[in-house]
Amino acid sequence: MSDTLINISHVNLSLGGTPILKDISLSLDKSHVLGIVGESGSGKSTLAKTIVSIYQPDSGSIWVDHMDAANATRRELAEYRRKVQLIPQDPYSSLSPRLTIGKILAEAIDPVHAKVKSNHAAIAHWLERVGLAASMIDRYPHEFSGGQRQRIAIARGLIMQPSLVIADEITSALDVSVQAQILNLLQELKQSLGLTMIFISHNLAVVQQICDEVAVIYHGKIVEQGDKRQIYENPQHWYTQSLLAADPGSPHFTLEVDDSIRTIPQKGIR
DSSP, X not given: OOOEEEEEEEEEEEETTEEEEEEEEEEEETTOEEEEEOOTTSSHHHHHHHHTTSSOOSEEEEEETTEEGGGOOHHHHHHHHHHEEEEOSOTTTSSOTTSOHHHHHHHHHOXXXXXXXXXXXXXXXXXXXXXXXXXXXXXXGGGSOXXXXXXXXXXXXXXXXXXXXXXXXXXXXXXXXXXXXHHHHHHHHHHHHTOOEEEEOSOHHHHHHHXXXXXXXXXXXXXXXXXXXXXXXXXXXHHHHHHHHXXXXXXXXXXXXXXXXOOOOGGGOO
């Protein structure tokens, strides 16, 4: 039996008449983490939203855990969206300020009824699982720090035990020390839960730390993909070489990149 959990084949997507995703093909095995890197505007977040079925591709297919999102009925699509969870970038705007943390997690379990009392045990478990106290269940988002809010967002993404989790730049709004704590949490959850995850980040050091495989996206196209070690130690595409040459944590980092490598400014990497 195949261990492949997600299979994306020749996906194309245009928004407002502008091609955004161009012939995207990816696959990922169960319990693996795929890092997707690229500069701002390259299509990373659009790809994430397409996988979770916020956007429908113009052509191609997306299969996750034997479900085809592009051809699903309304009922099947609801099930699909429970299997595929997106953890968004901003821990401040992603949590409703009007709801308690318990209510936010209860809505993730049952969007229609959202009963905190009947789901109290599960909510308390997942708060503790991400390093927060169960006693925080009645607090509101403004009472938490950015790192704590991101932990709550992670709990919300995992509470239904999805087949696939997509983390979209979830450490970019945090300071370095808090980033390290969130990455350590994800590493622990990956190992203990066998998470299958797509991890989107502009930070190549972060991707190298947490991911098993890497895909590099440039102007809506996957230009290079493979095992993490292969990508970091022997990049083949000029764009991958440019990203690594601009990253101080990379063995390919250089202040003056060879003229044969077409570079992009480090400030443009997002």
